[in-house]
Amino acid sequence: MVEGGVLLEAEGVSKFFGGIRALDRARLSVRRGEIHAVTGENGAGKSTLMRIIAGLEQADSGEVRFAGRGIAMIHQELMIFPDLSVAENICMGQEPVGWFPGWLDRGTMRREASELLARLGVAVDPASSMRDLSFAEQQSVEIARALARHADLIVMDEPTSSLSARESELLFALILDLKQRGVATVYVSHRMPEIFRLADTITVMRDGCHIATRPAAGLDEDRLVAMMVGRPLEKSAPVRDRAPGDVLLEVRGLTTPGRFENISFTVRRGEILGFAGLIGAGRSDVAAAIFGLVPAVHGEILVEGRPVRIESPDDAFSLGIAMVTEDRKKYGFIPQMTVRENLTLSSLRNTTLVRRAREEGIADEQMRRFAVRAAGREQPLRNLSGGNQQKVVLARVLLADPEILILDEPTRGIDVAAKAEIYDLIRELACSGKAILLVSSEMNEILALSDRILIMREGRAAGEVRPRESSPEEILRRAMPN
Amino acid sequence: MKETKKPWPAQFGLAIALVVLMAALSIARPNFLTVGNLVNVLRQISINGILAVGGTYVILTGGVDLSPGSLVALTGVVAALFAHPGEFAVFVPVCLGILAGALCGALNGWIVTRGRVAPFIVTLGMMTSARGLALLASGGRPVSNLSAAFTGIGGGDLAAVPIPILIFFAVALLSHLFLRNMRAGRHLYAVGGNENAARASGVKVGRVKLMAYTLSGALAGLGGVVLAARITTGQPNAGIGYELDAIAAVVIGGTSLNGGIGGVSGTVLGALLIGVLNNGLDLLNVSSYYQQVIKGVIIVGAVWLDRSHHRDQ
Numbered sequence: 001m002v003e004g005g006v007l008l009e010a011e012g013v014s015k016f017f018g019g020i021r022a023l024d025r026a027r028l029s030v031r032r033g034e035i036h037a038v039t040g041e042n043g044a045g046k047s048t049l050m051r052i053i054a055g056l057e058q059a060d061s062g063e064v065r066f067a068g069r070g071i072a073m074i075h076q077e078l079m080i081f082p083d084l085s086v087a088e089n090i091c092m093g094q095e096p097v098g099w100f101p102g103w104l105d106r107g108t109m110r111r112e113a114s115e116l117l118a119r120l121g122v123a124v125d126p127a128s129s130m131r132d133l134s135f136a137e138q139q140s141v142e143i144a145r146a147l148a149r150h151a152d153l154i155v156m157d158e159p160t161s162s163l164s165a166r167e168s169e170l171l172f173a174l175i176l177d178l179k180q181r182g183v184a185t186v187y188v189s190h191r192m193p194e195i196f197r198l199a200d201t202i203t204v205m206r207d208g209c210h211i212a213t214r215p216a217a218g219l220d221e222d223r224l225v226a227m228m229v230g231r232p233l234e235k236s237a238p239v240r241d242r243a244p245g246d247v248l249l250e251v252r253g254l255t256t257p258g259r260f261e262n263i264s265f266t267v268r269r270g271e272i273l274g275f276a277g278l279i280g281a282g283r284s285d286v287a288a289a290i291f292g293l294v295p296a297v298h299g300e301i302l303v304e305g306r307p308v309r310i311e312s313p314d315d316a317f318s319l320g321i322a323m324v325t326e327d328r329k330k331y332g333f334i335p336q337m338t339v340r341e342n343l344t345l346s347s348l349r350n351t352t353l354v355r356r357a358r359e360e361g362i363a364d365e366q367m368r369r370f371a372v373r374a375a376g377r378e379q380p381l382r383n384l385s386g387g388n389q390q391k392v393v394l395a396r397v398l399l400a401d402p403e404i405l406i407l408d409e410p411t412r413g414i415d416v417a418a419k420a421e422i423y424d425l426i427r428e429l430a431c432s433g434k435a436i437l438l439v440s441s442e443m444n445e446i447l448a449l450s451d452r453i454l455i456m457r458e459g460r461a462a463g464e465v466r467p468r469e470s471s472p473e474e475i476l477r478r479a480m481p482n
Numbered sequence: 483m484k485e486t487k488k489p490w491p492a493q494f495g496l497a498i499a500l501v502v503l504m505a506a507l508s509i510a511r512p513n514f515l516t517v518g519n520l521v522n523v524l525r526q527i528s529i530n531g532i533l534a535v536g537g538t539y540v541i542l543t544g545g546v547d548l549s550p551g552s553l554v555a556l557t558g559v560v561a562a563l564f565a566h567p568g569e570f571a572v573f574v575p576v577c578l579g580i581l582a583g584a585l586c587g588a589l590n591g592w593i594v595t596r597g598r599v600a601p602f603i604v605t606l607g608m609m610t611s612a613r614g615l616a617l618l619a620s621g622g623r624p625v626s627n628l629s630a631a632f633t634g635i636g637g638g639d640l641a642a643v644p645i646p647i648l649i650f651f652a653v654a655l656l657s658h659l660f661l662r663n664m665r666a667g668r669h670l671y672a673v674g675g676n677e678n679a680a681r682a683s684g685v686k687v688g689r690v691k692l693m694a695y696t697l698s699g700a701l702a703g704l705g706g707v708v709l710a711a712r713i714t715t716g717q718p719n720a721g722i723g724y725e726l727d728a729i730a731a732v733v734i735g736g737t738s739l740n741g742g743i744g745g746v747s748g749t750v751l752g753a754l755l756i757g758v759l760n761n762g763l764d765l766l767n768v769s770s771y772y773q774q775v776i777k778g779v780i781i782v783g784a785v786w787l788d789r790s791h792h793r794d795q
């Protein structure tokens with residue numbers, strides 16, 4: 001039985017993965033029409049709890065009561081059918097059927113879809129192919145699909161992690177609009193400004209346990225972070241002045257038609273070059289081109305003044321270039337392989353024989369260094385939480401001991417405490433003479449870390465600024481399409 | 483660091499099934515558990531086992547190889563053509579057979595990686611063409627009159643153990659060590675687990691796949707040589723359906739057809755299970771028609787059990 005006003009009540013939910021306890025008697029109570037933020041460090045069990053609530057996973061014990069009509073979940077990685085149309089995506093699973101049994105009524109389908117999209121204020125043609133939409137548009141279509149199923153609770157797991165600032169604004173407006181219509185949202189996020197902007201209620205989780213549920217009005221950022229971490233957060237090391245050395249990486253006129261045009265820059269030893277811009281401005285494409293993941297069509301890359309050909313990541317590693325890619329699931333790790341095997345994958349380059357004892361030692365050392373939370377080094381990496389996977393990816397790349405390091409959204413999905421550690425690490429690497437290329441959509445991150453910032457707009461360079469002489473507003477202004 | 487509880491090896495269930503089956507058979511038929519019969523079982527599975535180890539390489543990368551059956555015929559004929567008495571030393575036909583298999587396998591791998599054609603299609607084509615080549619090379623007739631040194635590979639013993647069994651064990655052991663302890667072996671798992679991530683981690687994906695198909699072809703060549711030696715002829719019609727038996731052994735052994743999971747120890751157990759089953763059903767006088775039905779059920783059942791076991795984790 002659910003009391004009046006309470007839409008969802010989860011109690012005493014526990015869940016084990018292999019030997020690890022992901023959830024320990026967790027609970028969550030969501031009222032009708034509220035925006036309920038769930039926050040906590042990586043591996044706190046947020047995603048697992050959400051998956052259990054949405055019925056995608058079975059709890060080992062505990063109870064979930066739901067008094068609404070439907071629950072929909074919007075994942076970090078969207079669950080879409082890229083080759084079907086927007087209308088087909090929205091109606092998936094409950095397609096209107098025409099006069100002949102089993103035949104689709106495409107007219108009704110399109111009409112229903114466009115009504116829903118219009119209600120949400122999303123300007124997308126229902127007939128267009130899902131593949132041709134931007135990530136943000138695809139996400140809106142997923143939300144429309146949730147409404148088509150009459151969901152009155154939508155669970156969103158880090159929904160802004162792939163959105164630009166402007167797209168995020170549109171999403172916030174949409175979530176607030178859903179609230180007006182009585183649809184409740186459970187909003188899983190690490191991002192403080194978003195949480196305080198949207199949430200009515202905030203639940204904090206730590207180590208699979210419920211820590212607190214409070215009205216958002218009675219909390220501030222510091223207290224929330226303290227609850228998440230369980231201790232006051234140490235401030236990260238003050239910015240030390242670095243004296244950049246020789247030019248290590250130079251790029252001249254790098255071009256891939258339709259992606260990016262005539263990109264030129266240099267990075268020196270001990271320097272961090274930031275790449276700012278909106279999603280889709282071509283920053284990741286440039287990074288992928290330098291790393292050889294998708295080589296550029298024209299242009300020159302010079303390492304220590306020598307022109308080089310980089311046609312595959314293997315070439316890049318041989319030249320001392322390594323990259324942490326943005327798409328962790330696709331390029332970051334081998335899910336079935338153990339933590340140990342993933343860690344050493346890029347640093348096995350100069351060996352023919354894998355020495356097991358040595359490999360185990362390295363794995364333990366790296367897991368300690370990065371505070372990787374796992375039941376052990378023999379755990380398959382897919383069993384770890386997103387943030388812990390990211391730490392393993394970062395460790396793998398650093399074990400290859402690169403001179404030039406490309407970091408594309410290195411702290412995506414990583415919690416506050418781990419983020420500060422990674423910032424310190426990036427600075428430390430720069431101090432030790434590495435050249436670092438940092439692509440990030442988080443303005444604070446890029447301003448705090450970079451020595452120089454290259455701004456990209458629609459595939460072209462739109463100027464270079466120094467963080468101390470610039471502001472988020474200026475960068476954003478230059479990054480916006482005219 | 484917390485000490486990890488060692489998980490049960492994936493092949494544990496399979497090993498238990500094998501032991502149970504053998505126990506049941508030895509109760510039902512006292513002549514099952516005799517040295518003579520067990521050696522017989524091993525000799526019968528040795529060629530399938532050699533092919534299955536080769537297939538394991540390919541399946542670990544997420545591919546599949548349908549050509550080994552035809553390659554057994556082609557390489558057997560090639561070897562036999564050079565194995566007439568008094569012509570060449572015995573290593574010549576042996577090496578040529580293996581080389582022919584390796585070349586065909588390399589061609590498979592090259593088309594899969596360079597042409598980006600699905601492995602199923604490429605190796606289906608090779609299966610058809612290699613059979614044709616075997617018929618062409620032999621003129622459609624068995625190649626007989628082989629030297630005693632050559633046929634000894636199939637029929638001879640070494641320290642009372644039939645040579646095909648020794649070859650199978652050597653192949654399995656070396657492959658096991660290769661997959662576990664060599665970088666190239668690790669890379670094979672990486673490519674099968676997530677090809678994109680493997681590439682982004684600096685793995686030469688094309689080279690790894692080429693290696694897998696080449697090894698599969700070479701082992702098919704070795705299987706072809708052993709078979710020709712054992713039946714003392716190069717048979718252009720030999721090996722029909724062998725590729726499917728090999729794949730069956732691999733998947734019963736717990737190697738995932740999606741790649742990235744599995745290994746040679748499972749494949750050996752899988753081949754043993756099939757061999758013991760065939761032998762047992764023969765001893766029990768079960769008709770060969772029923773045998774086929776039972777074998778099919780075992781293949782699906784084993785993988786089904788394996789899947790539900792993985793889901794529990």
